[in-house]
Amino acid sequence: MAKAPVLTPQSEDFPRWYQDILAKAELADNGPVRGTMVIRPYGYSLWERMQAEVDQRIKAAGAENAYFPLFIPQSYLTREAEHVEGFSPELAVVTHAGGKELEEPVVVRPTSETVIGEYMSKWVQSHRDLPLLLNQWANVVRWELRTRIFLRTSEFLWQEGHTAHATEADASAYALQILHDVYRAFMVDVLAIPVLIGRKTRQERFAGAINTLACEAMMRDGKALQMGTSHELGQNFAKVFDISFQDTSGEQQTAWTTSWGVSTRMMGGLIMCHGDDTGLRVPPRLAATQVVVMVIKDGDGAGEAAARLVSELQAAGVRAKLDGRTDTSFGRRSIDWELKGVPVRVEVGPRDLANGEVTIVRRDLAEKRQVPIAEVGHRVEMLLELIQSDLLAEASERRDTNTFDVSTIEEAREAAQQGFARIPWATLGEEGEAKLAEDAITVRCLQSADGQVPASETESGVVAVVARAY
């Protein structure tokens, strides 16, 4: 009795699978305006967990949250030449408001370097005011041609950090610190997504930056997704917004700034890195609901036993939830929780209950096990840890087996059809990069021989990781 699959299988049509899961796991819908999205409560609960975890790490890195306006005077954007050039094609500009045409149009922020630069300039007078470490959680708008929910939408949610430093070395070190201690740590430890870190080529650099660092992940279809970026802005913005200070010897100096961000795109990464043909698989540390305790059927004491388990788990600090919707069939509810990717299910029914047991199910492996009721708390906690590390291990292995060391551009092109190709940057170069671009293959990042972020692209042993990307 083979039922129709719940989702279009990944192997059959990956983009379709992605669309299916967005709808069936109740993650998000398209918004009424082209390219916008509505994030549904379950999807938003995952985003809120991401925010909480990232926010905590940002604060640990010393930055403080603030909020800057959605509207930016158009003139601000035009001050930094590369910045305008990079962003002007995707700006949403307000020309009319209050029933009148505005004297100066305002743009809806595509990113906030400019407004924040203007205020940093006011706030920074002395070397004692540095470093100035700011962050904001906000929405931004970039009018995109081809959009996909979470991966590229005209409006998205993100966190953007903006800092000013007294020296280039300090700014550079901070941009790297954010990449390591905030982004990579969060992605690996919480999202269970193994990410490569590296620097971007000139071609891929942020508009107005002197250096862009990034975290890159491999999705289940072998394509790359940029999960986060951290930019060294040099003195480009500090000069045009006059962020300057008096140093210890009384000299006037120009500051060095950075900016860095992660967005709701990480939701797409989560889905495409861990999701399988039965739905999402949420790593336990991220999961808004880690355990669902299901009452199989009413009237046999299961309801009471399940409620008791939920409170015990909650008391132990587990994010547990009761599913007592016994007016819906058990099979239907199981499938719903699998779609949503809740890591562990505890099934409470008369058969097991008669033996003082319940059934525990791992979402990631679809593995069921009978466990004495008294051991549930302990077993669940162990399982959550195990699932977290297994998801990371599985994703790492998939990435590694789909990463190929190559020595020619032709081989790189070939390998990128399946996954990542690693090719010496000295071999590829900007000409090779342009050549690969004809086949929609891009340099995701440059790494030093040991997998770290190279100090410069000319450093010896630098490897370009190339792939098709979202």
Add this chain to the structure above:
RNA sequence: CUGGCCGUGGCGCAGUUUGGUAGCGCACCGCGUUUGGGACGCGGGGGUCGUGAGUUCAAAUCUCACCGGCCAGACCA
């Protein structure tokens, strides 16, 4: 913007070739029986057929324009 496919109840589709006034599955509502992997029976509700114009006695169906979606290309978190 370029090329291909496609817009019909919430979702997925048939109906379009050969114009005749809209149907199926799932979902939804009610009642009952069910509940250890998408339950079943009976009874219901819901659609300006993407939008506009045109041809016609008559348009989901034919013509034109526009809008939107998906996939593949140029840009980006």
